[in-house]
Amino acid sequence: MSTRHGAVVFVVITALVVGLASSATPADPIKVAYIDPLSGPFAATGENGLNQFKYAADAINKSGGVLGRQLELVPLDNKVSPQESLIQLKKVIGDGIPFVFQGNSSGVAHAISDAVQKHNERNAGNRVLYLNYSAVDPALTNEKCHFWHFRFDAHADMKMAALTDVIATNKSIKKMYIIGQDYSFGKAVADAAVSMLGKKRPDIQIVGNELHPIGKVKDFSPYVQKIVASGADAVITGNWGADMIALAKAANDGGLKVPFYTYYAASDGVTAAIGAAGIDRIRLVHESHPGNPNAPKAFSDYITGYRKLHPQNDINQPRIQTALNMLAQAIKRAGTTDVDKVAAALEGAEFTNLSGDQLVMRRDDHQLQMPIYISVHTNKNIKHDLDASGFGLSLENKIERDKATQPTTCKMQRPT
Amino acid sequence: MFQLILFSILNGLVYGMLLFMLSSGLTLIFGMMGVLNFAHASFYMLGAYIAFTLGLRLGFWPALLIAPIVVGLLGALVERHGLRRVHRFGHIAELIFTFGVAIVIEEIVQLVWGRPAKSYQVPAVLDFPLFRAFGSSFPAYKAFMLVISVAIFAFIFVILTRTRAGLIIQASLTHSQMVAMLGHNVPRVFMVVFGIGSALAAVAGVIAGPVLGTFPGMAQVLGSIVFVVVVIGGLGSLTGAFVASLLIGIVQTFAVAMDVSVGGTLAAVGVHVTGGGVLHDLWKVTIAQVAPILPYVLLVLTLILRPTGLFGTRET
């Protein structure tokens, strides 16, 4: 090939490269990582969560984005494994993404929170902010708290306090069975149940306190038989995902008809699995209006809009919309995506969520303060059902924000 | 108390017979070819998924018939084109090959059906409680599972002992070269046995899918337990597989029901252990929490004390 040919080729290639590189790129998006299960026994929870994040992010982007930039979600699969999550976190840090959302499970949350704190202490230059939207082990805002962790869901003790208040009023319960997953959250639920019931209803006898391996038990029939054999009048469980679906199925098959007081016995397949057998029997403690009866209009519209996009899924974690919007507001208030400044803006921030509740991010421990709702599984007056099953949640009790608050042992250390 | 015992026995039997359906194929294949098929549980998984998909179009009963045939043919293909080629490199190479097949099948399942679990439902005609006793009920579908497993065991038994083909298979188990010299196509016999073994695993998958869940990890979960059963029962022995399956099934189901701590149980037998120390965690944990590891403890003990298993006659 002659020199002249070579020169022509060189010029053409350079022109192409320069042309491609300088093709108008829109303003840098603000990247937000989402590290949750997208495979395995809890994939349904993670995927539905991701869709809810996308829905909330789209709403923010349509109304102008944040500081003129669009929000971009980067989903990563943590496989509910602390190991895997840390590998994903390293990727996130390597790619320069400053904000990480995670919620399932508390085991993973501990690993991420710990790793984020270590990384931030060692690398003041590229810090990461950890936004915990669903991992409710109380330890994360007590002894394990730190400046770069914020929690947007009421933790297990807040919820158990509300749940035990409701149980205490039910005088027909004399024997209680507790069953949960064998990890930090399951243990926290069991401990809180035992201590709070002991104070509010010392006459209730705890006839069973069972921990089973998380995500591994497929047939809960032996456990259901144990519950029946113990003569329990009611069951408390924090089970979620595939474990809750399997427990509900086994309870139906085994003819177990006692009331269940749960944290996550709705949506992502659970409501469909419970079906008619659970009417007026399965109760749930959660953090926003259940949608029935008479949800506030803003919330009702939000749910309907989501259903049009995802006919089989539900808005079962409205705190996702809360968390993303509070982050957006904090970035706007700080005027930058610098993590320390955003965190400072997020501390003490106030927000009105779709249910019309006034929430505040407590400075002491970065735990969002909110009212707690208790609902029951039913098919009466259900405008917004779950799992497209015709069954849904109906509101029974609401505990106001100042009654729902719990003390903290956190000694927050702020960066100078 | 009676309720717990009765239902634990029933649930244990159902689980044990399911294990038997899986382990019978595996032990036959091992007995004939000396290869421990890592991909056996993967055929179980394929059976469940194919039955699920076919069931959506054709219904549960046609799927119950077609899915095992499809998987059996697939198994025969794997044997013909894969295992036979690797056979001359030795047993280790065969083990490694079946290990690779297991990985690839699991990934193919995720490729075609995706990662989340499939909601494979019990057929409506069987979805009712069969009987109620002592305040708890027993689902009809589980009784159906029991019936099918027993029927299959009887079927295999009759075929192996009363038909000519069965006699040839039995002979190939111990004297394959002599059988070949008598004019039978022994490689084809191997392929047929492999195919039937895979089909059996698939039947187990079809009926267990609704109960134990249909998800990409189902092969791993059951695969280890099936190996335990086969080794404890004795490699190559069908009776051994039967006894060991029921043993493991019932032990595991009963263990969940027992809330006594390990330390307490040992104390009841006269062995007193003091709290504290390195093994402190082991003494205070309940039998129910220890239930998952019991099969593996039995496995390791068997391999150390009696490597041929309960009824087996050969080790490798």
Add this chain to the structure above:
Amino acid sequence: MSSPAATRSLALPGVARAVRARRLGPWLTAAVVLLILPQLVRTGTALAVMNQMGIAVIFALSFNMLLGQGGMLSFGHAVYFGIGGFIAAHLLNLAGRGTLWLPVPLLPLVGGLGGLAFAVLFGSFSTRRAGTVFSMISLGVAELMAASSLIFDRFFGGEEGITTNRSKAPLLLGLEFTRDRQVYYLIAFWLFVAALAMYAFSRTPVGRMANAVRDNPERAEFVGYSQHRVRLASFCAAGFFAGIAGGLFAINYEILTAENMGLNASGVVLLMAYIGGIGYFVGPIIGAVIFTFLQSMLSDYTGMWLFYLGILFLITVLFVPMGLAGILMLHAPAWRSRRLGRLVVPYFVTGTLGLLAVVGGIGLLELLHFVAVSEAAGATKRLFWVAVAPRTLTPWLGFAALAVAGALGVRWTAPRAAAAFAEASN
């Protein structure tokens, strides 16, 4: 390497120097490469991947002591890796609290000793028999340990695992390990030392007898060695080095969970070693590097990376049991006679056509995956940096054409490449 002719000619000083250079050459080159690597690749992600590779190489080499050199297929080798890691993590926590003087650079040694202890414990009965029984026992031990993690909460940390902090330990010679780069140099150091030690082990009488016991255990007994003791020695040494890798893992990731001991981890190291080639010392090194590289790179682009690696593994088992190292070694005669240059053009041609076929195949599989799994109707997907619409016919035809064209091309040009190879190797 040590034939009688070579021994005689060692008497001449020039030849002795040349042989020593040939033996030390690869090691010196390796040391230099390890030292300058971080200067060549500077991004944070690349450094993290290199750390991962270093740990994987040590682990794979220790696994090959069992499989390649000893003929023992273990499905539970990750147990010793994990135990070494857990012990290292616990002791690092103690060191952080001031209870123990243990600086970070010495931690892998502690992990190694932990792995060794458990290898002695489990090896005593595992190594009595070889073959399938050994593999089954290793499987049982692996499952046993994984299940025990739920029971021994305080040691294994339950579901959350054990976390540790490498910045809190006492310093040795003022060396800090707060940055990934510093950890890299530590891993590189231990990698070099461990690889050297494992190579030396394979050259000792025990290491050589391990080869003998692998090939013909009965004959080895007649020569006077107990097959059980020889296997046990290999097993313990392998456990020691696996523990070293575990200790480095604890330092690098600062978290250990029961998964690190499980069947998945053991399966991965088998894949790595086998793809690399278990018959050669460098095989596991090549396998670990390539596997880790593909795992980190591919998992960003496709969820099916394990499928591709599984297929690669099956192809290796069925058609190329000698592994990548074996393929490289096949070209040794061509290199020695300096006729390697002749292979460049035919290999390039066949290789490119093969690559096209592979691209076509991957494209079809990714399209299938997308169509089978996603719910959105008219969505597009980015494949090979091009946006395609999987529900239209064009991408399918395009990739199918690529695959077919590539496959036909390979079929057409392969004989020429084979002939070139045969000629060059003479």
